Amino acid sequence: MAFQPLHDRVLVERVEGEEKTAGGLIIPDSAKEKPAExxxxAVGAGAKDDDGERIAMDVKEGDKILFGKWSGTEITLDGKELLIMKESDIMGVIS
Structure with missing residues (x-):
């Protein structure tokens, strides 16, 4: 894939949620919420501070993250549905 986010932006692929409830009921696609994981x-190089110095990114490629329900801009790249969001939209890294 030939895409590099700029500044403090991050390219994210959603992780699909569970297809069944805890009780074993299958959830139809129309009732599923978009996953927030x-x-x-890919990550950008980081934003610049007032002195022009780069601010290091807190996330890296391969990190599993949690983000807000309405975060990011949806794009299709190489047939995959992805999100571009600012690092500040990320709530945390799941370990």
Missing amino acids: GIVI
């Missing part, structure tokens, strides 16, 4: 595919 994803895997970081």
Whole structure:
């Protein structure tokens, strides 16, 4: 894939949620919410502070993250549905 996010942006692939409830009921696609978890595919170099110095990114490629329900901009790249979001939209890294 030939895409590099700029500044403090991150390219994320959503992680699909569970297809069944805890009780074993199958959830139809129309009732599923979009997952708020994803895997970081690519990261930008980081934003610049007032002195022009780069601010290091807290996430890296391969991190599993949690983000807000309405975070990011959906794009299709190489046939995959991905999200581009700012690092500040990421709530945390799941270990």
